Every structure is written in C-alpha cells, then in structure tokens.
Amino acid sequence: MNDDHPTARALDAGDRDSSAPGHALTIADVLALPVLAAGQPQVVTGVTHLDRPVRWVHITELTDPASFLKGGELVLTTGMPLPDDTTGVRRYVDELAGIGAAALVIELVRRYHRPPDALVHACRARGLPLITLAKDVNFLEVTQVVHALILGNQAEAMRRTQRIHEAFTALTLRGAGTEDVVRAAADMSGRTVVLENMVHQALICEPSGTTLEEALTDWEQRSRATPPGDRTDLRGPEGWLTAPVEYQGERWGRVAMLPAPTDKTFGPEHITVLERTAMALTVARLIHSTPWERIAHRNALRDLVEQRHRSPQDALARLTALGLPTENSRFLAVVVDLPAADTTAQPEIRLSQELRTTGIPALVGELAPARLGALLALGPSHPWRPTVEQLSRAMLDLVPQAVVSVGTEVDDLTDAPRSFHQATRVAEATPPDQPLPQGRSFHELTDVGLRRLLYALRQDTRIQDYTERQLGRLIDHDTRHGTDLLTTLRHYLDAAGNKTSAARRGGLSRETFYQRLRTIERLLGCDFESGEQRTALHVALTALDVLRVR
Structure with missing residues (x-):
C-alpha cells in the first residue's frame, strides 16, 4: 500500500465490524460505515494510523477548528475554510495534529476536486490521516450515526465493566x-x-x-x-x-x-x-x-502423573517455568504413604525443607489423600540413594508409620510418570509394618515379591475367588470339625514338600502327619506329588494371608 499516492487506500464497507461488542470505534470503522462509504473515501496519508480510536465527530468550516477540539475527533470539512497559502495550510494542520485530532476528512465536491499538495505534504509531515470524499456526503447524518455508535459502545462498555466487577465480587465472596x-x-x-x-x-x-x-x-x-x-x-x-x-x-x-x-x-x-x-x-x-508454591507444585505433579498435559512440550515448559531444571537432569519419583488418619500438611512441609537441605531441586505435593509425591531432578553425577535415604529417615522420624517408596530413575521428563507409577505400585504392595530391607529405610521395585504382589492385588475379586476355590473346602472342614489341617498344609508347603521336616515343624508323628496329608488331598482333590499343584496351593495360602491383613 503506497501512502504517497492521493488514492492510496479505498475502503470497502465490509472491512470492519464497528458494531462488535467492546470494539472501540476506529477511523477504519467510521470510513466503512455506509453513510461515509457512499462518498467513496480515499486514504491519502496516514494509512498506518487507521486504527486510531474516534472519540467524536466534529464538522467545521473554521480556519482555526483546533480551538474547539479536545482530541480524538474525526474532523469533517468541505475544504472551504482552508487557507490559500502554504504557510496557512501548514498552520491549520499543525493545530489539528497538536490537539490530537484523529483524522481530517475533506470533501472534493465544492472547492476542490483533488487535495491540495500543500495539505497532503503537511498531513504527511505530522502523521495526520487525510481522507478525501469523491461524492457529496450528509455530514450531519455522519455525526448522528457515529455518535450513536460511540455512545452505544460506551454504555455497553460500562455494562461489561459492571459484569466484570460482579464476577470478581462473587469469586471473592465464595x-x-x-x-x-x-x-x-x-x-x-x-x-x-x-x-x-x-x-x-x-x-x-x-x-x-x-x-x-x-x-x-x-x-x-x-x-x-x-x-x-x-x-x-x-x-x-x-x-x-x-x-x-x-x-x-x-x-x-x-x-x-x-x-x-x-x-x-x-x-x-x-x-x-x-x-x-x-x-x-x-x-x-x-x-x-x-x-x-505448594499449590503450584501439587497441581503440576498431579497433572504430570496423570498425564493431563496436551503435549510433552507443555509439561516441559510448565515444570521449567516452576524452576525445575529439565536439561541435563535425571528424574526420580518418591512416594510417601501416611496413615489414613494423618494429614499431609506437616509431612509435606518437612519433606520440602529436607529437600532444600540436600540441594536437590524438586517438586513436592499431595498426590492423593494420605499420599505425598516428590519429583527429584538429579545432576548427571549425583547418586540418588543417599538423598532418598535422608528423606526417608526424616519422614519416619516425623511419622514412624510412613511408607517411603521409590520408582526407577529416568533420563527424560516424559518418563517421569512411569517412575511415579512404579513408586505407587511399590507403596500399594507394602503391607502395614512391612519390615524394611536391611540398611535402608525406603522400599523399591525389587522388594516386591509374591506376597507383596498379592497384597497389592488383594481387592481384586479374581484373587479372592482363586483363594476360595483352592482352600475353601479345607477351611470349611476345619471350621466344622475343630481341626487345623490348614496349618498342616502350611508346614508341608513351607518345607518344600519334605514330609519329615514338616512333621517335625508341626510337632506330629510321621504317621499322623501322613494321615492328615491324605485327608487334605481328599478334601482338595489334589496330588501332592505334583509340583504345579503344590505351587498353586502355596500361592493360595499366601493370598489368604494377605487377605486377612487388617
């Protein structure tokens, strides 16, 4: 678009929607109105300033209209009062630009049929938009239309402002x-x-x-x-x-x-x-x-663990903006399970404080009721075990019944949810009062054996159904007859099928022990010579033990 040409910009009436709610009326909006578009407006200078707001419309045939303006007006004139000399034209434009007029619109019907060069140069020099009208336009009708729009916009703006205040007041009150x-x-x-x-x-x-x-x-x-x-x-x-x-x-x-x-x-x-x-x-x-900060960490961790971000890049940007180093870092998830009656507030504060003493950047927050999570960002050469040991001991000092679990270390932030899921599985597979491994105060994935796996699955009805099908008839027999064949079976399986050792464990003679084994085989319809069936019964007994944990 060439701003130097007198017919640099012809506006289409559909260019802008001046009635859009909340839209401040601009020069471009006004020129697109049918009442002005009928005059075939051409932007001669200031095409880059068509977004200036129009505060009012002023019709003038005075040689000094600026004295009646306050700024932001669209000045309409037939050109009749324009001075004939270049100096006078320059002074006319200087006064309009100095008061902050939005634009000058001149009708090329009566006095002029093309804009005077002196006027074009003066408007260009002062950055004042100059618009010409090739056809006669009813200026009074222009003012009525534009003023109605301006006043309507002001009233709508007031209503919207009131709604904003009401909305925030309601937020505060609740x-x-x-x-x-x-x-x-x-x-x-x-x-x-x-x-x-x-x-x-x-x-x-x-x-x-x-x-x-x-x-x-x-x-x-x-x-x-x-x-x-x-x-x-x-x-x-x-x-x-x-x-x-x-x-x-x-x-x-x-x-x-x-x-x-x-x-x-x-x-x-x-x-x-x-x-x-x-x-x-x-x-x-x-x-x-x-x-x-606690709210931010908590929500960021939950969104990360539950993978609620729209993309890995979103997650990376969010955690980096929270201050977590995401480049050249290794990540480790730590989960702290607390007794159900305990609140997480104090342990959360203590965990954050303890992490600060280690110098390891981390996010800490409540993942669920009675469960805390921490995401550690470790440097390339920083071992994680001493840090986790320090955190675990701090948690156990504060809440002796706490269970601290860790996932596996990952090199990419996108894999951090996997580390959290692993730590959570370890926590869910840890019964109350589970003995800690020797030399450490936290649990990890390698600790999860058969018993802890079954404990984690104890609420699955398939585990319950399996246990009942394998051992139900034996337990019912003990209940009806006051026997303790279940213990006999346990001694036999714990002795890995060694009947002599099992009889000694139960304090029974070999003959009595053999007789009880035959009764168990008859009740359960099994053959103890089958290693597969002994394994099935061992799994069922272990499942029964974890199902009876309270």
Whole structure:
C-alpha cells in the first residue's frame, strides 16, 4: 500500500465490524460505515494510523477548528475554510495534529476536486490521516450515526465493566482459590494470564488462544526482561499487561496478561480484569493459608502423573517455568504413604525443607489423600540413594508409620510418570509394618515379591475367588470339625514338600502327619506329588494371608 499516492487506500464497507461488542470505534470503522462509504473515501496519508480510536465527530468550516477540539475527533470539512497559502495550510494542520485530532476528512465536491499538495505534504509531515470524499456526503447524518455508535459502545462498555466487577465480587465472596481467580481472568479477557512469584517462577498459567509451551517457554528470562511496576501497566519488550499482587506494602508477586497471538493490544476492559484479578488474588492469599508454591507444585505433579498435559512440550515448559531444571537432569519419583488418619500438611512441609537441605531441586505435593509425591531432578553425577535415604529417615522420624517408596530413575521428563507409577505400585504392595530391607529405610521395585504382589492385588475379586476355590473346602472342614489341617498344609508347603521336616515343624508323628496329608488331598482333590499343584496351593495360602491383613 503506497501512502504517497492521493488514492492510496479505498475502503470497502465490509472491512470492519464497528458494531462488535467492546470494539472501540476506529477511523477504519467510521470510513466503512455506509453513510461515509457512499462518498467513496480515499486514504491519502496516514494509512498506518487507521486504527486510531474516534472519540467524536466534529464538522467545521473554521480556519482555526483546533480551538474547539479536545482530541480524538474525526474532523469533517468541505475544504472551504482552508487557507490559500502554504504557510496557512501548514498552520491549520499543525493545530489539528497538536490537539490530537484523529483524522481530517475533506470533501472534493465544492472547492476542490483533488487535495491540495500543500495539505497532503503537511498531513504527511505530522502523521495526520487525510481522507478525501469523491461524492457529496450528509455530514450531519455522519455525526448522528457515529455518535450513536460511540455512545452505544460506551454504555455497553460500562455494562461489561459492571459484569466484570460482579464476577470478581462473587469469586471473592465464595472464597475462590488462586486457580479459580486466574482461570476466571483468562476466561473474561480472552488472554493468557500467568501468576508468578517474586523470583519469576510461573506458578499458575491459564492459556487462552495459545499453548502452555508458547506461553511459558523461557519464562524466567522473559519475565526478568519485563520490569516490575507499582500499578497496572504495559511493560517489557513483549508488551505484557502486568499488575502487582501485594498487601499493606508486602509484595507477593505479580499477575501478567499476555498479548494474544493475533492482537497485541489491550483495552480498558483488560485493565479492569487484571486489576480485579490482582485484588482477588490478594484476598485469596489472605483467606487460604496454603502458599502459592505448594499449590503450584501439587497441581503440576498431579497433572504430570496423570498425564493431563496436551503435549510433552507443555509439561516441559510448565515444570521449567516452576524452576525445575529439565536439561541435563535425571528424574526420580518418591512416594510417601501416611496413615489414613494423618494429614499431609506437616509431612509435606518437612519433606520440602529436607529437600532444600540436600540441594536437590524438586517438586513436592499431595498426590492423593494420605499420599505425598516428590519429583527429584538429579545432576548427571549425583547418586540418588543417599538423598532418598535422608528423606526417608526424616519422614519416619516425623511419622514412624510412613511408607517411603521409590520408582526407577529416568533420563527424560516424559518418563517421569512411569517412575511415579512404579513408586505407587511399590507403596500399594507394602503391607502395614512391612519390615524394611536391611540398611535402608525406603522400599523399591525389587522388594516386591509374591506376597507383596498379592497384597497389592488383594481387592481384586479374581484373587479372592482363586483363594476360595483352592482352600475353601479345607477351611470349611476345619471350621466344622475343630481341626487345623490348614496349618498342616502350611508346614508341608513351607518345607518344600519334605514330609519329615514338616512333621517335625508341626510337632506330629510321621504317621499322623501322613494321615492328615491324605485327608487334605481328599478334601482338595489334589496330588501332592505334583509340583504345579503344590505351587498353586502355596500361592493360595499366601493370598489368604494377605487377605486377612487388617
């Protein structure tokens, strides 16, 4: 588009929708209105400024119209009052540009049939958009239409602002948490909203029109390039809209609204949303005692374990923005199961504190009731066992009945969920008061043998049905007759089929022991000479033991 040509830009009436809710009326919008489009408007200068807002329309045939303007007006003229000399034209334009007029529209019907060169040069020099009309236009009708739109937009803007205030008031009154507030801000603004702490860690991000990866990649670097401020304002090279979150002089962080990919501008409503967001976050922090960082770690871990991120890149960007080193790191999941009656609050704090003493970066949070999780980011040469041992002993000192389990070490963050699932399986396969392996205070995958595997599966009805089919008739016989053949079977299987050793264990004579074995074979319909059948009964006895654990 050539701004130097008098007919540089002909506007189509369908270019812009000036009636769109919340849309500030611009020069382009006004020129696209049928009432002006009928005059065949041509943009002569200032084509790059057609997005300027139009505050009002002013019709003038004065040589000094600027004295009646306040700025933002679209000035309409037939050209009759324009001075004949170049100096006078330049002064006319200088005064309009100086007061901040939005644009000058001149009708080429009465005095002129092409815009004077002096006027074109003066408007171009001052960056004032100059628009010509090739046909006669009813200026009064133009003012009526435009003013109605402007007033209608103002009324609608007031209604939307009122709805924003009402929405945040409702959030505050129902005690909404930090995540609820940030989510509401993103929904109302249609922009990505991020809450960060004082060390530029992105704690909560609600993307809108973008992904977590796009919003949070290199977050700390970008955030540090965006200077802090004491009020809501545009800041930094990316043009973030930011507001501090503070109370009585103590600053806790800031909330940032990021430009949309297709629209880098912010309007008054965006400012209102962000200001109310900062206020609501302050109230939420005062009401809810859980620190922001704990909430952020907890939610990030849950989303990672349950693989709720849209992509591995989103997960990587989110955890990096939280301060977890994701490059050149190895990852290990630690799960801490607590007695059901215990709260996780104090152990969670203790686990975080203990990790800080190790110098190992980690995320810590509650994965489920009575279950804590920690994701450790280990350096290339840092062994994990001493660290986990330290954490385990700290947990056992605080809660002696706690069970600490670990998964396997992984080299890629995308494999971290697998490490958590392994640690969880170990925890679920660990009965209460399970003896700890010698020399360590935590459990790992290699500890899970037959007994612990069956314990983990104890609520599966197939295990229960198998146990009953294998041993039910023997248990029923003992119950009816007051015998203890089940113990005899146990001694026999524990002795690996050695009848002499088994009889000695049971304190029975060999003849009595043999007789009982024959009774058991008859009741169960089995043959003890079959190693497969002895194995099946051994599994059933082990399952019975874990099913009877309380």
